[in-house]
Amino acid sequence: MSELTKRDASEIVPAGFYDRIIGILKTARHRAYSAVNFSMVCAYWEIGRSIVEEQGYEERARYGDQLIQGLSERLTTDFGKGFDVSNLRYMRLFYLAFPIRDALRHELTWTHYRRLSKIKDESARVWYMNEAANEHWSTRQLDRQISVLYYERLLASRDRKSVAAEAQDRMSQLAPVDFIKDPYVLEFLDLKNYPALHENDLEQALIDHLQEFLLELGTGFCFVARQKLMRFDDDDFYLDLVFYHAVLKCYVIIDLKMGKLSHSDVGQMESYIRMFDALQKHDDDNPTIGLILCSEKNEAIARYSSLADGKQLFASKYVFELPSVEELQAQMESTRREFEGHPLPNGDDA
DSSP: OTTSOHHHHHHTSOHHHHHHHHHHHHHHHHHHHHHHHHHHHHHHHHHHHHHHHHHTTTTOHHHHHHHHHHHHHHHHHHHOSSOSHHHHHHHHHHHHHOOOGGGSOTTSOHHHHHHHHTOOOHHHHHHHHHHHHHTTOOHHHHHHHHHTTHHHHHHTSSOHHHHHHHHHOTTSOOOGGGGOOSSEEOGGGOOTTOTTOOHHHHHHHHHHTHHHHHHHHOTTEEEEEEEEEEEETTEEEEEEEEEEETTTTEEEEEEEEEEEOOHHHHHHHHHHHHHHHHHTOOTTSOOOEEEEEEEEOOHHHHHSSGGGGOSSEEEEEEESSOOOHHHHHHHHHHHHHHHHTOOOTTSOOO
């Protein structure tokens, strides 16, 4: 062994064995980083609590401002950056937003919590925290999901109780409708000024931005195929996009449509679902779900077709620009009326 050169000695280490050692070290480093990160998050929570207790919960204006300003100056002198007035105010807000420290998720960073603390609705705030931790969202991804009202669009589903239950219990029994949003916001495609857009252009753009599309689809979606071939007798059929849903344990077929939803679109998707179940579904899979993504909904078809059942077939609108909060809320109210069978404000049914 003494005659071996260092290079010779390194070459006798089996690749699989070395990979295991690397895995151990990377895991240890990640755990150490996470532990340090969460320790700082907890420290900021404690600072926030101390500020609140010293100021009083109503944050007495003059004393409160002077206290934070003075604290910022002294901490910056003793500990360096990270303790400016803005950050100390966030620590105070952090404690007020998350008064129970044991409820915090260790997977998230201080930047995550700064963003979460600004969400006024408590249920939404807790839901976004858990979803960000469970789905490993970056802060940029968290920002996007909040800005496009991810939680609020889920609450616009037919079964609001199930979605609310998910925020409390990740293991609760959820229905397919709880994973369908309306509308889907595809601003990341940058297609709003794309002239003469065709369905194949949209499909290619979604594939090119698959990571962002999966984020918009939400929890559980796994990409399987595009232009999936199904052959029946002498006929060939092609499905635009196929996903598998890890939570629902079923395949999800997505059909892309330009223009307004039609009866033929619904009928075609019904055929695709039956065909896919017959030719592709395994015995341990749940029934296949079909989702028609269209640029314009049709409330009459949504209400008076199999879309109204809300079991296997859904239709949602897609938009290429980030709507305002008011526009999204109006869209969600429209969707809720479709689902509940309520008349439109002018008394018309469609």
